Amino acid sequence: MIIENAFRLSLHSSLPMFMFLFLTHIFYYPKVRKNHALVISFPPIILLFFINLGFIISTSNLYYFQLYQIPKFFDVFRSFELGLTLIIISLAILIISLNTFKKVNENPVPTSSTTIIIDQNIYKYTRNPMYLAMLILQVGIGMMLSIIHIIFFTVFTYIVLKYYVIIPEEIYLEKNFKLKYLDYKKLVNRWF
Known part of the structure; x- marks a missing residue:
């Protein structure tokens, strides 16, 4: 009963999270597009939105609607240890990526x-690497919390x-750096 009450409370706190994400986007996204x-x-x-959405759908189905059950073969994705390992790997990739940006100002x-x-x-x-780390992080969080919906929403x-992020970035970089970026694209894959 304690776990069910905790999930219900966290479900109610997920709705303000959507409002927070929306307001953060509205107030901090640049108005001038140049x-x-x-x-x-x-x-x-984007990452937090889909983690939150997966969490809401999972807990809503589990404790309110009970429309369906996740098939048992997806239980392979319910692993605290593997989830924690993926989270640590993703954080390491994020730290390395951010330090690389910092080194070149x-x-x-x-x-x-x-x-x-x-x-x-x-x-x-x-x-x-940062977007790859975000995807790994989302899978890790889903595995660690044993919430398959978070993994599905990856x-x-x-x-x-x-x-809506990578392709616009690539268009911007191709426009600004032309051949240098095109050569880099030929040498390095998008994901790995």
């Missing part, structure tokens, strides 16, 4: 202007990141 990639929103907001926020192509450190192996996080 000299930066025209991304839909800040990537961490660049801002990692996609709504800021870019002056150089970063092609060192982890960026020698993947063009989007697909939607991937789609939104690819089409």
